[in-house]
Amino acid sequence: MAEIHTSTVPSDALDDRSVSKAEITARRLALIAGLLLLLVAPFLIYPVFIMKVLCFALFAAAFNLLIGYTGLLSFGHAAFFGGAAYFTAHSVKEWGVPPELGILIGTAGGAALGLIMGFFAIRRQGIYFSMITLSLAQMFFFFCLQAKFTHGEDGIQSVPRGHLFGFIDLNQPIAMYYTVAAIFLIGVFIIWRFVHSPFGMILKSIRENEQRAISLGYSVARYKLGAFVMSAALAGLAGGTKALVFQFATLTDVGWQTSGEVILMTLLGGIGTMLGPILGSAIVVMLGNYLATTGFPVTIITGAVFMICVLVFRRGVVGELAASRIGRKFGLARWL
Amino acid sequence: MNAPSPQSLGEQRAVLSARGLSRRFGGFLAVNNVDIDVFHGEIHALIGPNGAGKTTVFNLLTKFLQPTAGKITLMGEDITSTSPDRVARMGLVRSFQISAVFPHLTVLDNVRVALQRPNGLAHQFWRPMSALDTLTGKADALLTTVGLMRERDALAADLSYGRKRVLEIATTLALDPKVLLLDEPLAGMGQEDITAIAGLIRSVAKTRAVLMVEHNLSVVADICDRVTVLQRGEILAAGDYATVSQDPQVRTAYMGREED
Ligand SMILES: Nc1ncnc2c1ncn2[C@@H]1O[C@H](COP(=O)(O)OP(=O)(O)OP(=O)(O)O)[C@@H](O)[C@H]1O
Numbered sequence: 001m002a003e004i005h006t007s008t009v010p011s012d013a014l015d016d017r018s019v020s021k022a023e024i025t026a027r028r029l030a031l032i033a034g035l036l037l038l039l040v041a042p043f044l045i046y047p048v049f050i051m052k053v054l055c056f057a058l059f060a061a062a063f064n065l066l067i068g069y070t071g072l073l074s075f076g077h078a079a080f081f082g083g084a085a086y087f088t089a090h091s092v093k094e095w096g097v098p099p100e101l102g103i104l105i106g107t108a109g110g111a112a113l114g115l116i117m118g119f120f121a122i123r124r125q126g127i128y129f130s131m132i133t134l135s136l137a138q139m140f141f142f143f144c145l146q147a148k149f150t151h152g153e154d155g156i157q158s159v160p161r162g163h164l165f166g167f168i169d170l171n172q173p174i175a176m177y178y179t180v181a182a183i184f185l186i187g188v189f190i191i192w193r194f195v196h197s198p199f200g201m202i203l204k205s206i207r208e209n210e211q212r213a214i215s216l217g218y219s220v221a222r223y224k225l226g227a228f229v230m231s232a233a234l235a236g237l238a239g240g241t242k243a244l245v246f247q248f249a250t251l252t253d254v255g256w257q258t259s260g261e262v263i264l265m266t267l268l269g270g271i272g273t274m275l276g277p278i279l280g281s282a283i284v285v286m287l288g289n290y291l292a293t294t295g296f297p298v299t300i301i302t303g304a305v306f307m308i309c310v311l312v313f314r315r316g317v318v319g320e321l322a323a324s325r326i327g328r329k330f331g332l333a334r335w336l
Numbered sequence: 337m338n339a340p341s342p343q344s345l346g347e348q349r350a351v352l353s354a355r356g357l358s359r360r361f362g363g364f365l366a367v368n369n370v371d372i373d374v375f376h377g378e379i380h381a382l383i384g385p386n387g388a389g390k391t392t393v394f395n396l397l398t399k400f401l402q403p404t405a406g407k408i409t410l411m412g413e414d415i416t417s418t419s420p421d422r423v424a425r426m427g428l429v430r431s432f433q434i435s436a437v438f439p440h441l442t443v444l445d446n447v448r449v450a451l452q453r454p455n456g457l458a459h460q461f462w463r464p465m466s467a468l469d470t471l472t473g474k475a476d477a478l479l480t481t482v483g484l485m486r487e488r489d490a491l492a493a494d495l496s497y498g499r500k501r502v503l504e505i506a507t508t509l510a511l512d513p514k515v516l517l518l519d520e521p522l523a524g525m526g527q528e529d530i531t532a533i534a535g536l537i538r539s540v541a542k543t544r545a546v547l548m549v550e551h552n553l554s555v556v557a558d559i560c561d562r563v564t565v566l567q568r569g570e571i572l573a574a575g576d577y578a579t580v581s582q583d584p585q586v587r588t589a590y591m592g593r594e595e596d
Pocket residue numbers: 001361366384385386387388389390391392393433
C-alpha cells in the first residue's frame with residue numbers, strides 16, 4: 001500500500017471542543033465588527049478595489065476548502081474561476097439573462113468543470129493529483145483560446161451588469177458593492193457550514209487517517225470529489241461575480257498564473273483557517289495594485305513574498321497568529 | 337471452550353472463506369495458496385512468526401490489497417474484486433496492526449465518525465455539527481463497554497498506545513460488523529486491558545465471526561476456537577489449539593516462541 005499522506009494542515013485549527021461562553025461572545029463581537037467593516041468599507045476605500053479583494057477572497061476561501069480540509073493541492077483552480085467568468089459574461093451579454101441567473105450559470109459551470117476534472121484527478125495522490133489538475137486546466141486554457149464564444153485574446157468585453165432581480169441597478173457602484181458583499185458572505189457561510197457539518201467531519205477523518213476511513217466503509221474518493229466540486233462551484237461563484245464587477249472576462253483568469261496566485265494567497269494567509277485566505281488575498285491584491293502604480297515588476301515581489309512565507313512563517317499570517325503565545329492564550333486557532 | 341464441538345464442523349457454513357489465496361510482491365511470494373474459513377460465533381486465530389504474511393492475508397481478505405490468485409467469499413458472495421470500502425459496508429471490518437485512530441479527533445468523535453455512516457449521517461454537508469449529537473448516546477454506550485469513558489473528551493493522539501488499541505476496537509464494534517478482523521488487537525496493552533479486551537472479544541464473538549492475529553499464545557489458547565499457522569506465506573497447520581500445538585512442524589517453527 002503505497003499511500004502518501006498529504007495532510008499539511010494544523011488540525012487544531014478545526015477543533016470544536018469545549019468552547020467557553022466568553023469565547024463565544026468574543027467570536028460574535030468579532031463577527032459583528034467584520035460585518036460592520038464590510039458595511040462601511042465602500043465609504044472609506046475605493047469600492048472597486050474592495051470588490052476585487054472580495055472576489056479573490058472568496059476564490060481563495062474556496063481553494064482553501066480543498067487544500068485546508070482535504071489536503072488536496074489543486075494547481076488548476078483558475079479553470080473554475082476563469083471558466084465561470086466566461087460563462088457568466090457570455091450568458092449575460094449574449095443571452096441577455098439577468099445578473100443573478102448569469103452568476104448562477106457561472107457557478108454551475110464551475111461545478112461541472114470541477115466534476116470533470118475531479119473525476120480524472122481525485123484518485124491520484126500527492127504530486128500526481130496536482131499535475132493532473134494543472135494539465136487539465138491547461139487544456140481548458142487552450143480551449144478558451146480557441147473557442148469562438150470567448151473571443152480569444154480579446155476576451156468578452158463590455159459585459160452589462162444589468163438589474164439584480166429586475167429592480168436593483170447594478171450600474172450604481174454602491175448597489176454593485178453590496179451585491180458583491182452579500183455574495184461573498186453567502187459563499188463564506190456555505191464554506192463554513194460545509195466544513196462544520198457531518199460531511200466535513202468525514203472529510204476531516206479522511207485527512208487524519210485515510211486507511212481507517214476506508215476500513216470504516218467510507219468511499220473516500222466520493223467524499224473528496226464532493227469537496228472538490230463544492231470548491232470548484234464556489235470558485236465559480238467568485239469568478240462569475242468578478243466578471244460582472246469588471247464587466248469583462250479574459251484569458252488571464254484561466255491562466256496558470258491565476259492558479260498560482262490563489263495558492264499564494266491561501267498560503268500567505270494561512271491554510272486551514274477561515275480568515276487566512278481572506279486576509280491573504282487582501283494582501284496580494286493590495287500589493288498588486290500598489291506595485292502597478294510604481295511600475296516595479298509584480299512577479300518579482302510576489303515571488304519574494306512567497307519565498308518569505310515558505311521560509312519564515314509556514315502557517316501563514318493567521319496560522320502563525322493562532323499558534324503564537326497570545327493566539328494560544330485566547331484559543332484563536334479554534335475560530336480563525 | 338477452545339475445541340469446537342465435532343458436529344458443528346461439518347454443518348456450519350463459513351461466513352468468510354478464501355481458497356488458493358496468493359499474493360506476489362515482485363519476485364517474492366508473500367502469501368502462497370492459503371485456504372481459510374471463518375465461522376459465525378467463533379474466534380479464529382491466525383498465528384505465525386514475524387513476516388509470515390499474516391497482515392498481508394488481512395489486507396487481501398479486506399481487499400486493501402488485490403490477490404494475485406485465489407477467491408474470497410463473504411457470506412456466499414464473491415468479493416474477490418470488490419473495493420475495500422464496499423467490503424467494509426458488507427460487514428467485514430478490520431483493525432490495523434499499527435493502531436489506526438483519528439489522532440486529532442476526541443475519543444468520542446472517533447467513535448461517532450464510525451457511527452455516522454451506518455446511521456445515515458455522513459453526507460449531510462448542509463447540516464450543523466450538532467446533527468451528530470444524536471449519536472452521542474450510542475457512542476457513550478460503546479465507550480462504557482470498552483472502558484474508555486474516562487478518556488471520552490481527550491484527543492485520541494494523547495492516549496497511551498494500549499488505550500488507542502482499545503479505542504480502535506470500540507470504533508470497529510461501532511459498525512456492528514458480521515466479521516471482525518483484528519490484527520494483534522492486544523499488542524501494547526497492559527495485563528489489565530488484555531484480560532478485559534480478550535473477554536470483550538470473546539463475548540462479541542458470540543454473535544459474529546472473528547479472525548485475529550495474535551502473538552500472545554496464552555490468549556490464543558484461552559479464547560480461540562480454531563488456529564491457522566502461517567509460515568513463509570504458506571499454511572503450516574490448521575485446527576483447534578490442542579491439535580495444532582502438538583504438531584511437530586509447528587513446534588519447531590513457531591512454538592519455541594512461547595517462552596518469550
Ligand atoms: N507492500 C509490500 N511490498 C513488498 N513486500 C511486502 C509488502 N507487504 C508485506 N511485504 C512482505 O511480505 C512479508 C509478510 O509481511 P506481513 O506484514 O504480512 O507479515 P506478518 O506475518 O504480519 O508479520 P508481523 O508478525 O511482523 O506483523 C514480509 O516479508 C514483508 O516484508
